[in-house]
Amino acid sequence: MHCFSKANPDRPRTVVHLNIADFAVAVERQADGGLKGRPVIIARGGGLRAAVHDMSEEAYQCGVRKAMPLGLAVRRCRDAVVLPPRPDRYERAMADLFREVCDYSPLVEPGENDGHFFIDITGTGRLFGPPPDVARRMYCRIRKRFGLVPIWSVAPNKLVSKVATRLVKPVGEYVVAEGEERAFILPLPLVLLPGIEKNDLLQLADFNLTTAGQVAGLGEDALATVFGKRAGFIFETVRGIDASPVMAAGQKPETVFASRAFGGDAVAFRFVAQGVYELVEAVGAALRRRGRAARSLSIAVDYPDGVRCCRQLSVQPPSANDINLFETARRLMDMAWLRRVRPSRITLACPKPVHHRPQMELFGGMEKTFKNDTLMDAVDHVRRRFGQGAVRMGRTLNP
Numbered sequence: 001m002h003c004f005s006k007a008n009p010d011r012p013r014t015v016v017h018l019n020i021a022d023f024a025v026a027v028e029r030q031a032d033g034g035l036k037g038r039p040v041i042i043a044r045g046g047g048l049r050a051a052v053h054d055m056s057e058e059a060y061q062c063g064v065r066k067a068m069p070l071g072l073a074v075r076r077c078r079d080a081v082v083l084p085p086r087p088d089r090y091e092r093a094m095a096d097l098f099r100e101v102c103d104y105s106p107l108v109e110p111g112e113n114d115g116h117f118f119i120d121i122t123g124t125g126r127l128f129g130p131p132p133d134v135a136r137r138m139y140c141r142i143r144k145r146f147g148l149v150p151i152w153s154v155a156p157n158k159l160v161s162k163v164a165t166r167l168v169k170p171v172g173e174y175v176v177a178e179g180e181e182r183a184f185i186l187p188l189p190l191v192l193l194p195g196i197e198k199n200d201l202l203q204l205a206d207f208n209l210t211t212a213g214q215v216a217g218l219g220e221d222a223l224a225t226v227f228g229k230r231a232g233f234i235f236e237t238v239r240g241i242d243a244s245p246v247m248a249a250g251q252k253p254e255t256v257f258a259s260r261a262f263g264g265d266a267v268a269f270r271f272v273a274q275g276v277y278e279l280v281e282a283v284g285a286a287l288r289r290r291g292r293a294a295r296s297l298s299i300a301v302d303y304p305d306g307v308r309c310c311r312q313l314s315v316q317p318p319s320a321n322d323i324n325l326f327e328t329a330r331r332l333m334d335m336a337w338l339r340r341v342r343p344s345r346i347t348l349a350c351p352k353p354v355h356h357r358p359q360m361e362l363f364g365g366m367e368k369t370f371k372n373d374t375l376m377d378a379v380d381h382v383r384r385r386f387g388q389g390a391v392r393m394g395r396t397l398n399p
Helices: 023-031 057-061 070-076 087-101 131-146 158-168 181-185 198-205 212-216 220-237 269-289 322-336 366-386
Strands: 015-019 040-043 052-055 081-083 108-110 116-120 151-155 173-175 255-261 292-302 308-319 345-351
Touching: 015 131, 015 158, 023 040, 023 052, 023 087, 040 057, 040 070, 052 070, 087 108, 087 116, 087 131, 116 158, 131 151, 131 173, 151 158, 158 173, 158 181, 181 212, 198 220, 212 220, 220 308, 255 269, 269 292, 269 322, 269 345, 269 366, 292 322, 308 322, 322 345, 322 366
Parallel strands: 040 081, 151 173
Antiparallel strands: 015 116, 015 151, 040 052, 108 116, 255 345, 292 308, 292 345
């Protein structure tokens, strides 16, 4: 057992992270004992271009990675057993695990059929004992009842608990005490930190910054010169700060969306663009009311014959401004509307909006960002007082 510091049962927050490594493979091995000890690759479809969905530790050691083309994966691990994914089987396993850990807390946040669980056990010490004992008890019950072996960690927040399980993967346990989050995070490579994306890593590497401690040596203002509004998130992440709650059992992640049906004249691009801007206005207004911003947008285009096309793009930096959101929404529309058939309905969604932390960029675009945000504030104020139709953008007027 790795223990960074002695756990304090009286700390304000206590989050357990359970992670069953290579979850799909682990579930398949429980269904077929003959797979144990053998390299396994799970891939969608049967063609050589199919993407790898999951792989066992044995296949990983041979160089197989998620999203890799199956043909390349098989060449790297020639004796691997290749199986199709069975989402219904993984969903049932997640439901069984969910019921097991709910005995310890009503605040249980599962992943998307991936073997990950966050459990907030704050204040349960008198019922179940010290947090590491609770996590160990969960581990033992899951291993005994289901034959699955989770990695577990205990930490004061979700970010640190997830990083801790990454450190000991594929098997192990880790405890980080309250107040030790920063000291725990600082020596680690940036690639281990959730939410630090590939583009972030490339930009930081340009400045020879590869560890959390190196980035933490910079102030938020310095980070803003490169990352703009995203600087606040990076500033907190490299210090182990994460205030995001563990959601209650059964609670769905927050999603802001708007949808619109189109009639027969919607085949003209200008009519569709007008409708998409109206969807952007609805999503943007909802985000601003909640003090949130879009870190990504997704679009679903439905056709009269039942075909649906979906696309998703990140929004960098995160924004709740209609003008900024429309730039991403229009690109999504161009990517998703590929058929010479009128769309019957378009749905625009912002999955998992983030807390909006307005911060002006120091260089390049500061004046434009300020003007756009001021404009949106004025539009919201007028609409709250006189109604939605009191102010309309030119894009929403009939051509």
